[in-house]
Amino acid sequence: MTDATSDPDKIEAPTPDNALRAADAADGPMLAADGTPLKKSLNRALRAQKLRALLLIAPLLIFVLLTFIAPIVDMLFRSVENQIVSETLPRTTRALADFDAGTGEIPGEPVYEAAYYDIFLASERKEHTRLGSRLNYEQTGASSLFRRSGRGLDDIGEVYQDQFEDLDENWDEAEPWAEMMGSPEWLNAQRGWTEEDGAMPEFELREGVAEVLPKTAEFYEIFARFTQVEDEDSPLEEEPWSMVHTALYQDLAAGDVSGYDGPHAEMLQAADELVDSPDFETVSFTDGFEEVDEDWADPEIWNTIKMYAPPYTTGYFLNAVDMEKTVDGPQLRDEDERIYGLLFKRTMFMSMVITFSCIALGYPVAYLLSNLPARSANLLMILVLLPFWTSLLVRTSAWKVMLQQQGVINDVLVWLGLVADDSRLVMINNQFGTIVAMTHILLPFMILPMYSVMSTIPPSFVRAARSLGATNWTAFWRVYFPQSVPGIGAGSILVFILSIGYYITPEIVGGTTGTFISNRIAYHISSSLNWGLAAALGTILLVVVLVLYWAYDRIVGIDNVKLGG
Structure with missing residues (x-):
């Protein structure tokens, strides 16, 4: 009787090992029943299985993302978000870039000029109070300061507006301004516009006016588009803001308009002569701000604006750990302010x-x-x-009744003689x-x-x-x-x-x-x-x-x- 061999190669009948050896020796990949490579077919089946599993948990996943993950992400963003300062005061923050907050002095005239235009525009958009509330978190009184400034900065522009109007009444009219600053195509479209046409034709500057009157063109364009979009009025019927008159004065004082030959050239050249005359009254932006509120002469408000000018800030987290941002870096608050x-x-x-x-x-x-x-x-x-069947508010209020000095527990203790009536226990608040x-x-x-x-x-x-x-x-x-x-x-x-x-x-x-x-x-x-x-x-x-x-x-x-x- 011969011994059975354990060598699979010597066994004539087919075995699993021999089948695998034959598959490995065969040319090409192993195929599935449909003729596709087995590995590819298995991967496709696995992907389909994972997709079905994902679809089953998708509602729960979306619910968790919307109700848990999204609020946490929003909370993390709000704790460092600070775009309101740079978006509301873009010119001011750029002008303050070179301002040294550690000198204890107020910034120069360019900073006050930038602040004038920024705060004026913010006031028209009703954004200056939000900015004041934001800065009030860091410096007490900033909120009321910006509220007063939003109303008071008109005084600076009215100094120039009144003098231009005394020279020529057309400076107090809307249409001469629109004819001087707007393009002929826009003027024709605006004059022919009716409410049935829908939205007004968007304001366009006259070609070349921005080279002659750069500041005036910039701020009149802002005024015109604001009037069309926000106020839904026509620039042909609304006279410009006093800020535009201030910009006109600056352009006339800094440039030469003798070569201007556009609409109302004579009116503009007469205004130029008025500005150059010694009798023309002017006011510096620094003095104008101090007249609005003397706090603008305090370097602290400018330090605060500069510190919180970046779009992201650590100020909220510093406040949360009883610290504050200063010109010298983060510092602990006074002991009586650490809560x-x-x-x-x-x-x-x-x-x-x-x-x-x-x-x-x-x-x-x-x-x-x-x-x-x-x-x-x-x-x-x-x-x-x-x-659990009783409202949380009711249960809490019940304890307030029971624990107060004239409450049930104190009454029982007094009745038992454990506590004197004039020495009732303080168990609430x-x-x-x-x-x-x-x-x-x-x-x-x-x-x-x-x-x-x-x-x-x-x-x-x-x-x-x-x-x-x-x-x-x-x-x-x-x-x-x-x-x-x-x-x-x-x-x-x-x-x-x-x-x-x-x-x-x-x-x-x-x-x-x-x-x-x-x-x-x-x-x-x-x-x-x-x-x-x-x-x-x-x-x-x-x-x-x-x-x-x-x-x-x-x-x-x-x-x-x-x-x-």
Whole structure:
């Protein structure tokens, strides 16, 4: 009897190994049933499978992107966004580029000139108040300064406007201006326009007028298009802003219009002679600003404008950590102005206290529920869930009634003789009131995860430990408690994250010493409208939470957190 060989090459019948060897030796790739290369067919099937899986989760993915990722990205952007200064004061920020803010002196006349045109235009567009509100976050009084300036800068232009009108009444009319500055094609189109035609023909400058009167042409064009688009009026019927007269004076004082032969050449040349005469009254932009408000003679406002001229800023984050931007770099604020560091510390401390309070009160309840018969446990679980059926505002207001000095708890203590009537406890509008109210509100969020874990612990483990001689305490501490730790971890994360972002309850019962950083964020969003600072505070709070989550994962391990099973 011969021995069976194990060499596949010596076996005459076909084997899998021989089939693979033959496939490898064959010319060309292995083919699928439809004749396409097997590798290509498998890749196509895999892509189709992944696409089907992506389509299944697409609604959830879109929902998460729109409701979670997008708001966070928007918050991060708002915390550094600062385009309002450079967009509203483009000429001023460019003129301030060479201004040395550390000299303690005011900038030169070119800066005031640029500011005049920028603020005048911003006032017409109703943007100067928004800019003032933005700068008011950094320098108190900036908001009222820009409001007054928006109304007062007309005085500078009226100095020139009145003199031109005294020379020739046509300077007070809209049509001569339009004929001098507008192209013939636009004039004909504008004169023939009616409301039935829809939008007005867009204003076009006359050829060559920008070389003769550069500033006047620039600002008249802005005026004309603003009048057409924003006011929906015709430049043929609206006389120019006083700012345009100021620009005309500057052009006539700096250039020569004797060679101009366009419309109203004689009127323009007469105005040129008037400007050159010694009797013509002028006012410098620096003096004009000081007449509007003496704060424009303070270097601090110009320092603030220059510091916040870049489109992105760290100012919001510096304010969020009790610092400020100065000409010498970031510096800590005065001690009596540092509030955010205190609020962050208070938020962390009180959130920890609330979490440990919920653990201390919730663990016995979860233990009882998990060891009772199902009928009794379900009945008691209704009592745990009962607070969810009541409005958060009602529950918080109830604690305000109970904790106040004339409230139920103080009345009971006085009735029992534990507290004198004239020495009632102060339990509201402080940290104690916030901790009590929030512990009550967040306690179910601690009980439910612990109960779900405890209900999966087999009772036989504790009985086995007792049968081996362990005391009740030893059996609980060495056998039962370690298995319940994942539930404590899940409940702690849930309660801590919820408490760190609460603001309704601290706002109602916290007073001045029991509020969280979230209350300040809500204030800046709804009251002060300083959304940049609110975004910076929210970003810092998010980073703190992520760091604590990372630390928890390193110390405890997020894999040990369970919600049952």
